[in-house]
Amino acid sequence: MTDDTNAKLKPALIGGVSLGVASAIPIVNWLNCACCALVVGGGVLASYMYMKDQPPSARPPYGDGAIVGLLAGIIGAVVGSVVQIPFTMFSASLGMFSGIESALEEAGAPEQVTEILSGLGAGGFALGAMIVGLFFSLFIYSAFATGGALIGVAVFHKKTTDGAS
Amino acid sequence: MSRPHLISLPSLLLVGAALWLSSLFAAPLATHLGFFGAPLLYAIFDPLCHQIAERSFHFWGEPLAVCHRCAGLYSGVVLGLLLWPRLHRSRALLLERGRWILLFFAPMAIDVALPWNTEWTRFTTGCIASFPVALLLLVAVEQLSIDQLRLAPRREQ
Numbered sequence: 001m002t003d004d005t006n007a008k009l010k011p012a013l014i015g016g017v018s019l020g021v022a023s024a025i026p027i028v029n030w031l032n033c034a035c036c037a038l039v040v041g042g043g044v045l046a047s048y049m050y051m052k053d054q055p056p057s058a059r060p061p062y063g064d065g066a067i068v069g070l071l072a073g074i075i076g077a078v079v080g081s082v083v084q085i086p087f088t089m090f091s092a093s094l095g096m097f098s099g100i101e102s103a104l105e106e107a108g109a110p111e112q113v114t115e116i117l118s119g120l121g122a123g124g125f126a127l128g129a130m131i132v133g134l135f136f137s138l139f140i141y142s143a144f145a146t147g148g149a150l151i152g153v154a155v156f157h158k159k160t161t162d163g164a165s
Numbered sequence: 166m167s168r169p170h171l172i173s174l175p176s177l178l179l180v181g182a183a184l185w186l187s188s189l190f191a192a193p194l195a196t197h198l199g200f201f202g203a204p205l206l207y208a209i210f211d212p213l214c215h216q217i218a219e220r221s222f223h224f225w226g227e228p229l230a231v232c233h234r235c236a237g238l239y240s241g242v243v244l245g246l247l248l249w250p251r252l253h254r255s256r257a258l259l260l261e262r263g264r265w266i267l268l269f270f271a272p273m274a275i276d277v278a279l280p281w282n283t284e285w286t287r288f289t290t291g292c293i294a295s296f297p298v299a300l301l302l303l304v305a306v307e308q309l310s311i312d313q314l315r316l317a318p319r320r321e322q
Contacts, residue, residue, distance in 0.1 A: 033213070147295075150298065
């Protein structure tokens with residue numbers, strides 16, 4: 001692994017794991033209701049970790065910051081989905097699954113859809129919810145963490161005094 | 166030097182952001198039309214926003230998938246992607262003083278603290294906050310494209 005890749009991967013791991021764990025813990029993850037604050041914060045943290053080891057430069061490395069944020073988002077989505085497994089299983093055992101089933105019936109979902117859901121059972125539903133959740137999280141977390149990381153680069157960039165890059 | 170045959174990345178960004186913004190309207194439209202998948206569309210945005218109906222714009226008699234402030238944030242990015250390429254002087258000034266970007270978040274922070282904010286103050290301050298983020302996205306894409314072009318001749322050798 002090159003030094004450049006390592007320099008990006010370490011901050012992305014720290015930011016990604018932090019945002020993933022925080023976004024998976026019930027009650028704490030309510031902070032994401034404020035415009036994905038935890039995910040944006042994870043991106044800012046990743047870019048802070050990246051920028052603190054960067055030498056001063058004339059031009060802020062927004063491109064590199066975007067990559068760090070994107071990686072943090074991807075790592076965060078995977079970590080979040082894994083950490084969320086026990087919470088999803090717990091919710092399924094509490095009867096959340098049957099609630100969704102009846103809500104779908106009330107909404108007029110085709111019989112095939114409710115039949116497929118019944119066939120899956122609570123465990124299968126929890127697994128399905130995790131896979132679907134991971135798919136959307138990958139997309140959403142990457143976008144928001146990249147935004148956070150770009151803001152971080154703008155704020156934490158150290159400028160050269162002589163203007164040399 | 167021949168131009169690389171790539172769809173311009175900034176336009177792809179704009180299309181993506183516009184699709185994201187328009188997807189906010191899919192949820193109320195689907196509910197209005199009685200499509201059974203409507204709750205799923207709301208569920209996609211559920212982790213991102215509190216989705217309180219009283220704090221959301223209504224279309225077709227149904228609330229948008231996100232609140233006023235989030236709708237403003239997403240609109241600000243689309244607006245920024247459209248306008249920043251034309252605002253040359255402001256663009257140079259903001260890039261020169263990167264930390265000024267925090268000033269754009271100040272109205273939203275004040276609005277959050279105010280007890281008497283309205284739907285339009287929430288929307289507008291959200292829009293102002295995310296407007297410069299679009300510039301950072303554009304610059305990041307430009308920098309990455311330039312890096313790719315620099316690397317391309319080395320790969321060919």
